[in-house]
Amino acid sequence: MPDLTPSIRTALRSSTVLALVLGFGMALAPAQDAQAFGAPESFAELAEQISPSVVNITTSAMIAAPADGMPMVPEGSPFEDFFDDFNAPGGNGGAQRSDALGSGFVISEDGYIVTNNHVIEGADEIEIEFFGGKKLPAKLVGTDPKTDIALLKVEASEPLPFVAFGNSDLMRVGDWVMAMGNPLGQGFSVSAGIVSARGRELSGTYDDYLQTDAAINRGNSGGPLFNMDGQVIGVNTAILSPNGGSIGIGFSMASNVVSKTVAQLKEFGETRRGWLGVRIQDVTPDVAEAMGLAEAKGALVTDVPEGPAKDAGIVAGDVITMFFGQPVGDAGDLTRRVADAPIGEAVPVIVQREGKTETLAVTLGRREEAEAATMPAAAPVPEEPKQMESLGLTLVPLDDSLRDRLGLDAGTEGLIVMSVDAASEAYTKGLREGDLITEAGQQKVARLKDLEDRVAEAKAAGRKSLLLLIRRGGDPRFVALSIE
Template sequence: MPSVAVTFPRENAADVARMRGTSFLAAIGLGLMLAVMPALPGHSRGAPESFADLAEQISPSVVNITTSSVIASPMDGGPQMPEGSPFDEFFRDFMERNGDAPDGPQRSEALGSGFVISEDGYIVTNNHVIQGADEIEIEFFSGNRLDAKLIGTDPKTDIALLKVESPTPLPFVSFGDSNLMRVGDWVVAMGNPLGQGFSVSAGIVSARNRELSGTYDDYIQTDAAINRGNSGGPLFNMDGQVIGVNTAILSPNGGSIGIGFSMASNVVTKVVDQLREFGETRRGWLGVRIQDVTPDVAEAMGLAVAEGALITDVPDGPAKDSGLLAGDVITSFDGGSVKDVRDLTRRVADAPIGEAVPVVILREGKTETVQVTLGRREEAEAETTVLTSGEPAKPAEAMILGMTVTELDDAKAAELGIDPATKGLLVVKVDGTSEAFAKGLREGDLITEAGQQPVVLVKDLEDRIAEAKEGGRKSLLLLVRTGGNPRFVAVSVEDGAMAPAEE
């Protein structure tokens, strides 16, 4: 079976121009891909008799975008065929026969889509549409053309903001509330597919809250026809409001198969506002490493529900300054409940920088509220954090919970490149049939906490297991560091036999 890939393409203008006189089969072979997504209002509505009135209303605000750049070699600007495509060899032969492979640098053009959001000329598109461009030209529905300047980009959400100077006010569209969109709602996508010019397609919202690869992903999935060149174009609800920016498609062959993705407008509007005001994004930063509270972790911690974000580590930063600790469970942030890691990440990103916000945590079974003054993520991401804690421990080994663990001494720490001040139990062997192995523990992992208490000696871990059993717990929560990255793992203690380790 062919592989399926998520693609974020833009159309090569020169290739489209050459191929317009060829067969439809040849046009498909260009490996055209891009992303479009539909979404509709939050109330029930029957299928319209026609989309003509809506298309007439919104078309003047949709634009075609042509970018120009100098590339190092012709392959950088040529058609990008999906791996294993049956058209790959055909098009290589076609390009060679037509002498389209000169040596040395050359200028390349690419096409995409966008939409006007203000009468004074601000335009939204995808970052990948304009990335690396030396020149950006906007073609309006009327046929007029204007040069655009880049205001700012956000690669994390693949959004870019452009600006044109127009002698007259421009027709524009407004953003709608993507949270009102429901699966099954009608949506309309507009753009410049395959370089053919302004085009309209309709479909429904197939799914919501899709993630592809980014931290802030919130995609609407649609079955509206999406092809290369549509990237950056708008996805409209039936009220003519933009509820998504068409970004990617899932396809085994580079063409539309009815699985398209559009970045939700409630994400886009925040990014656009920041790009418009600052020319860059300014996201909040809490300064913690976190993981989801899974059912087994919740049981091990004695939590009633498996919700919230479990802190695995607190490096230097706002959270540490405010007294947050590893093992705390964040249940509310800035007045809103926290369901999971993804939820908290978005809430923090949207929170004001430099202002104190209330963070509600569960610590040792009790609820506490901590005021945290957030930093800026863009600045924090450039910094390197060094984690240190505790004192060296005495060497000893034992077989516990399907693992052979040893107390970490200076010599072993130096051998493994571990900070000599770090304390914990080093995993030197894991039984392949054990639950610990199934949950990802491996040789070289370092257990620094058990039952939310530090472990330095083998006896510390034995005591935590005994306490868990006495308390009626079925599992024990371990804080494990793999290559310096912490995570919590809940391991059953019901058959956690303890014995001297093998030499």
């Protein structure tokens, strides 16, 4: 059973795991409004109405082994389950064909079908089985690993029953939902429950999951989560489980994310997301206090490389509070809003800067074209004699020797962290040896005295903490440390 990310692959084989409900799928369609309902006497009429639009998906792939005998399959694909059998005693160690199961759903009468990307990843054959037993081959239209969504297409001799996307933003915690799919390869199955939580984030940039206690198991992957109007308000993707089976904690990618992805895959065969060109982080309460903000909301800009934001005048330290006429709650909120915004068009962005509000016009680029940029990797930092201890940190100023060893530009200035007191707040907040402090109190620091001055100024202004801009491997973030 594949993981959400390679980094938690080991966890999948241990106690409690967050796992893709792999090997099975389902699908989605256009958006309408959902309504709240009381507890139904039966789900039978709803199940009968929408069952013809739900499909089982069988994928097939040749698993080839290189010289070391280990099979080569995409990480996170359903075919990873084949590893154990492939290398078990008695296995032939050569190329073999492996099958996997998933779920999906039809979103148009001409045969477009939605499922999870991890259901079909690595497959060279995809077969769709409809509720009545009919089977058709499917071709892959496009995939989006960032939301784990794939769009398929079948050619049918007659119009197919299909379902529409509902508005996932209207779903409330406690609303009834129904999941359909092919759990554990047992065939078409229905389960019901409620929305247990909203806005869950697992591991992806655009995550917006509905949590549900409707039973979801391996094989439900890609299957639909319905509201009581028979509209798809989520795509079943992952479960939290100690044993790989349902314990009532399942996650469905919200339909308002999926529908936009599907529309782009259908039109272009790929995604085309907006790109602002900033690095951002959440505004935490301590950061808000250090910056003198009234509330801990918005997205704090930590870096502005060459790109649309820099061209528009956005600078590090700005807090983006409104984007394209919509309020920004946190960094994830801004990321999703930018992704949905029109490419090549100027959009209004409101920022808070040094206690004032400014409105800027940003012409967005395309994220997919900008993601190739790389950042310098961190390198070990040699010990230097000139140093200072402050805020739980041992610091030395950056010089030419350190710049060369760290691969930094000649003009880069700041203080290098030589060590961090393990009992300090700095350590708790993630600062480590090798980090580079480039700003304190939103002013550049190049000398040890610069930091001393910023601490003194913050205390004189009655601040309880000092905001530091930290860079690690080229990746910046703000951290507020107590100065009391």
